[in-house]
Amino acid sequence: MMDESVNPAIPTTAGALLAEEWTINPLATLPSFLEMFMMDEASRSARKSLQAGMTLLQQKLAEQAASTATTTGTSTTTQNDSNGSAEGGLPLSSSSSFSLSYVKSWLQKSSSEFAGTIAKWLERFGPEISCLVLFLLERHCLRSQACATISESLYGGRQAKLDRSTDNNNTQRRKLLPLSDKDRTRLALLVALGPYLRHRMLGWFHKLKSSSQATSARRTLLLKLQKTFVWVYPLLHVWLSSLDLFYQWRYLLGHSVFFHPTSHLLGLVVRRVTQEDNNNTQKSATSTSSGKGSSSSSSYSPTRAQQQSGATKPMQASSNTQTTPMRQAAVWALSSALVLSWMSHFRSEYRRQRQGLIMEQQQQQQQSSSSQLHNYQDIQTDLSLPAAPTSGIKHSMPSHLCPLCQQPRVHPTASSSGFVFCYKCLLQHVQQTGQCPVTGRTCQEAQLLRLYEPNHSTTIQ
Template sequence: MSFLTVGGDGSQRPTFFELIAADRLMPSLKAAIVFSLSVFAQRRPILHKVLDWEDELFALITAFLDRQSLASSSSTFADSLYGLRRAPYVREGPSKSLTGQQQKVTLLLLVVVPYLRSKLDALYKRHHTPSEGFLGLSAPQPAPRRAPLLQTQGSRSGRLQEALACLREAALAAFMKAYPFIHMAQEGLTFSYQLAYLLQSSPYFSPTLHLLGQHVVRTSAQELVLSERSKRQERRQQLLGVRSQGNFLWRALHEGLLRANYLFTDHTRNALILAVFGFRLLEWWYTSAEEKLAAEQKLEPPPPPPPPLPSPQGVPLPSDPAICPLCRQTRTNPAMTSVSGYTFCYPCLFNSVTREQCCPVTRIPASIDSIRRLYQST
């Protein structure tokens, strides 16, 4: 099976692994930005307020990066790093660029869908409290009882508040039951599209691309040259239009702002990627140094606690430690209770614990599960 195919317009189809890497770039970028803000917040507590709005902050960053990239090359920020672009899907003929309306719809989905998904995941994790059940599976927890609202008799506002509270609880309970199935269906649908793309049965890599009627294609060298030439020509016309308007100060200020905007737009992507990689490098560097310093300052482990003392009502201990306290014979097939640490013959200890539910020496409560067999290495 070939992962490199050529479309009807002669453009090379992106590989599955390139699209996977581009799809995971933005979540990795968000994790790096949140981690960086968390580190800086240790020195600047005001940044904690920014972390409270991390989803909104990253939505704005995504909107800015993808808007610039879509306008210049019909590609998202992640796709542009791998030399890819989006185009309306046609079975035959050249792949055209996205229109202005298609760019707006694409940008809306790229920003809104991840934002809503992040908010729904956070809401589910905040209210989900699994418990250990049989074989480690999560057992359902009974819903906590809601405290009754204090209201005066015959108060319309009190009844309205109680009705709204009941409605919110019912909506939250329905969401908690339905969201795992919705998430499973979404992940299964995404996996099906990716598998179909891998097997070359579908031109769409994701359900979002199918919904938009777009597919991802490689950006050829000729398209890059034409895009760069068109961008320079458009900027030249903008500067010429500014130079022919207003007085000297207005023209200089407007031209300076335009040139600053061009410089910022051209280098934002590379600067952001370099900053993230640079911060990750510093993080690894200082983490290694801290671990080495902490390893040199390790303290010795404390001594074990003393064993429990024998109880006056318990079985007396023999003078010879090789003798079983119960049968008073040389110990065979040794075993111990984890609650006390005293050693007996396994049959003697098993019968005693089964009958009295405690350690024979210390009388500490014990069960059969606390019996440990001892094996002597040869």
């Protein structure tokens, strides 16, 4: 039992920005911020897992319907061929095999149609089905002895009603009361309906945003409402996220006992499970088991029941203590086997998809490398060395003669264009015209270059 001087509705954990080990007080009634954050993350992960499971189920059913449709199409063609051959004169013993194949094809066709229908329903109403499944699970967990949501029960939490009452001295006292059935149903509804509405609103926002960009500029009431929703939704999303952050911040600093706005709306608080709760759970379990034992023993006579009361009571208690753990062990074994089978199936499917993706990437890389090599070879063939360009000036005389006097060069001198003349001939022409005699380019007297070359007779030899 807790001390009456301690108010269970006031958090005693020290608020801190970093949830370190010393900030968690195990003797406090309310969980710490770190525990509440872990519960919130667990519920978010559970919703994502449920959504992924629904998507995977829809894909598998669609693939099964498509594969079964193809197999039934081939089987119908074979049946038609067999029917024609039977009419051609086969014995009557083939009619039984034909009927069996017809029944088999009909079953395959009906199963493919059923799988296709379920896949279409999951594709269209997947979020609604997930919301309904989550509501039923949360409602069952809240109405059980745990009296908490699934994520809260995993971390040792329990829902309680916050009662604000006044005593005789007109002082407000807050205490925690057990939940009623209405509160449990409302909480399960809000827990399942809140994420569903956010998911649907986000889908509508993306859809309307893309459609508003593609539609014309017609001004109708529906288009105005759509544009208003596209404009309002980001503000609403930011406001809701800020509201959640505000409540979590106040809970972290110890200024509030509510971690979510929904809890504040319903007046519900998450508290830790105490030893008294465990004792009450054990008492309720023993009372239900004793009620079953008394109802089963009511068929015997009173005198016989009184005679054998000393022997039957311990036997009933021992049988109840044995059957309850056996049932729990069987349930846990079945659930664990189911979960392990799902995990192995998901893992194999993930590996198969990953291997297919790796193979596609390798094929694309090989194709790109081969195309690059082919292009490189084409470029190499295209980039062959071109032929040497021909000179624009035709040499109509031997190279040892001066182009001006057409005599062997005396004191060879090069102009700015690179042609060699006699020094006297080139100097006179440059002084008169200021240009190269062959190319006509500008050539000054200072640009003339005297050369020293062997005699003409030595070059000819």
